[in-house]
Amino acid sequence: MSLKAPPGPSPFGFIIMLPGLLLNPVVKLNAVCKKYGPVIKLGIAGNYSYIINDKEIIRQILKTDYIKFPRGRTLDEIKFLLGNGIFASEHELWSVRRRLLKPAFHSSIFHKLENVLKEELQKTTLKFQEFASGGTPFEPEAEFQKMLFSATIRNLFAGKISADTEPVIQALNKILAYPGIPQHTFRVVKKQYLRISGMKDKSREEILEAGRVIDKFTAGILDWAINNPEECGTYLNILLNEFFEGRISREDIITEMKNIIFAGYDTTASALTWLIYSVSVNPGIEEKVLSEIASTGVPDYQNVTRLEYSKMVIKETLRLYPPAWVFHRISTEDFEAGSYHIPANSWIFISPFLMHRNPEYWDNPDDFYPERFEKEENSETTRFDYIPFGNGPHVCIGNSLANFQLIYSLAYLLPKFRIEFRNKKITGFTSGIGLKADKPLKAIIRERK
Numbered sequence: 001m002s003l004k005a006p007p008g009p010s011p012f013g014f015i016i017m018l019p020g021l022l023l024n025p026v027v028k029l030n031a032v033c034k035k036y037g038p039v040i041k042l043g044i045a046g047n048y049s050y051i052i053n054d055k056e057i058i059r060q061i062l063k064t065d066y067i068k069f070p071r072g073r074t075l076d077e078i079k080f081l082l083g084n085g086i087f088a089s090e091h092e093l094w095s096v097r098r099r100l101l102k103p104a105f106h107s108s109i110f111h112k113l114e115n116v117l118k119e120e121l122q123k124t125t126l127k128f129q130e131f132a133s134g135g136t137p138f139e140p141e142a143e144f145q146k147m148l149f150s151a152t153i154r155n156l157f158a159g160k161i162s163a164d165t166e167p168v169i170q171a172l173n174k175i176l177a178y179p180g181i182p183q184h185t186f187r188v189v190k191k192q193y194l195r196i197s198g199m200k201d202k203s204r205e206e207i208l209e210a211g212r213v214i215d216k217f218t219a220g221i222l223d224w225a226i227n228n229p230e231e232c233g234t235y236l237n238i239l240l241n242e243f244f245e246g247r248i249s250r251e252d253i254i255t256e257m258k259n260i261i262f263a264g265y266d267t268t269a270s271a272l273t274w275l276i277y278s279v280s281v282n283p284g285i286e287e288k289v290l291s292e293i294a295s296t297g298v299p300d301y302q303n304v305t306r307l308e309y310s311k312m313v314i315k316e317t318l319r320l321y322p323p324a325w326v327f328h329r330i331s332t333e334d335f336e337a338g339s340y341h342i343p344a345n346s347w348i349f350i351s352p353f354l355m356h357r358n359p360e361y362w363d364n365p366d367d368f369y370p371e372r373f374e375k376e377e378n379s380e381t382t383r384f385d386y387i388p389f390g391n392g393p394h395v396c397i398g399n400s401l402a403n404f405q406l407i408y409s410l411a412y413l414l415p416k417f418r419i420e421f422r423n424k425k426i427t428g429f430t431s432g433i434g435l436k437a438d439k440p441l442k443a444i445i446r447e448r449k
């Protein structure tokens with residue numbers, strides 16, 4: 001039996017939905033999935049993407065046949081940043097690097113990362129006290145970005161940072177907000193338009209400049225670390241050993257560091273913001289989290305592992321607000337997606353956001369209900385309908401570290417401060433790589449007595 005093409009909007013329907021896809025892709029794609037079902041063809045005139053919203057097909061793509069579905073080419077737009085590092089390299093190099101770097105993220109070394117994380121949280125506490133005494137609204141995410149950027153760089157790369165971190169954070173924010181990256185089909189259409197009109201893509205020039213800022217910062221950190229190897233972080237330590245053995249070049253190390261800068265702190269800062277937001281706006285959650293923290297003792301790397309309810313709150317936050325709301329693969333061969341045919345060389349969308357709000361898999365998917373993770377089957381990490389960190393061999397290498405940073409920060413900050421958000425309802429999201437509210441999340445803060 002020959003399989004048919006998946007359903008999706010007509011060419012005219014696609015043109016009508018383009019502005020929505022550009023301005024608010026998350027909400028638009030959610031509506032598209034509700035209308036067309038688990039496998040959708042989206043695009044126009046030979047430029048098609050396929051959205052997969054079915055857990056068994058996602059299992060096939062991310063795990064069973066993962067070698068047939070590489071990620072590399074989907075990141076071409078930011079190749080200047082990722083090079084042939086762990087995120088964008090082909091299978092062979094990726095598997096060598098993944099094996100090499102994995103120990104840098106193992107939970108058995110988290111006790112070594114605690115001091116730096118606590119120091120950075122202390123700095124954030126001083127900032128929050130200032131905001132509290134001034135009574136001025138502020139954006140918690142900007143503060144969490146600074147804190148987690150410093151904690152990540154110091155713990156993974158080098159104990160001390162002498163350069164100003166602000167321009168690097170701004171540079172990465174620009175890259176992550178670059179609207180062309182998640183919306184492949186729109187990007188293709190936009191490129192044609194720029195070519196025909198002879199216009200320059202200004203945002204492209206800006207992100208290339210942002211890439212140079214990150215290059216310079218990373219090279220500076222590496223030089224410092226080479227001269228101070230005893231103060232090297234877990235990740236750079238592994239890479240420097242390879243360097244001194246002549247198995248990796250300086251450029252390759254810089255590339256791997258930039259991959260971590262790309263993947264490793266904004267995601268967690270975003271998750272922490274959504275976590276504090278969810279705790280603050282959903283009635284009854286804050287009291288339960290606070291009482292659990294109080295009953296477990298001073299937050300340290302051991303005590304936080306016992307915060308079972310808080311862990312479910314984190315899981316539920318990552319379900320409703322997965323910071324990496326979409327990622328992509330390319331099909332290298334024709335394949336059967338359920339009862340549909342998808343041709344080779346197709347661009348595949350997998351979206352944690354869409355999967356996590358799919359009523360096929362979740363009861364009352366839009367409700368914040370941490371207790372749903374009490375059920376055995378919901379806490380399983382082998383699920384392919386719960387994928388905030390992806391799944392299969394490319395599952396996030398930093399997932400345990402991120403969870404540690406999240407629970408530790410929650411246990412440290414929440415008993416000290418009450419953060420009240422001005423945005424009671426989220427109306428939409430921005431169009432970049434990360435899941436950000438379209439109206440920045442602003443809050444006022446009070447110190448608890």
Ligand code: HEM
Pocket residue numbers: 071086087098152259260263264265267268271322323324327328387388389390391393394395396397398399401402
């Ligand atoms: C809440 C925080 C985080 C979220 C939501 C997140 C999400 C993800 C997702 C969804 C993927 C899989 C992408 C795909 O399959 O295409 C991924 C991969 C990855 N993440 Fe994370 N991540 C987080 C934190 C971190 C941290 C803390 C680090 C390191 C410091 C990190 C480093 C990486 C790397 C290197 C990969 C590529 C793994 C591979 O292909 O082998 N991430 N992350």
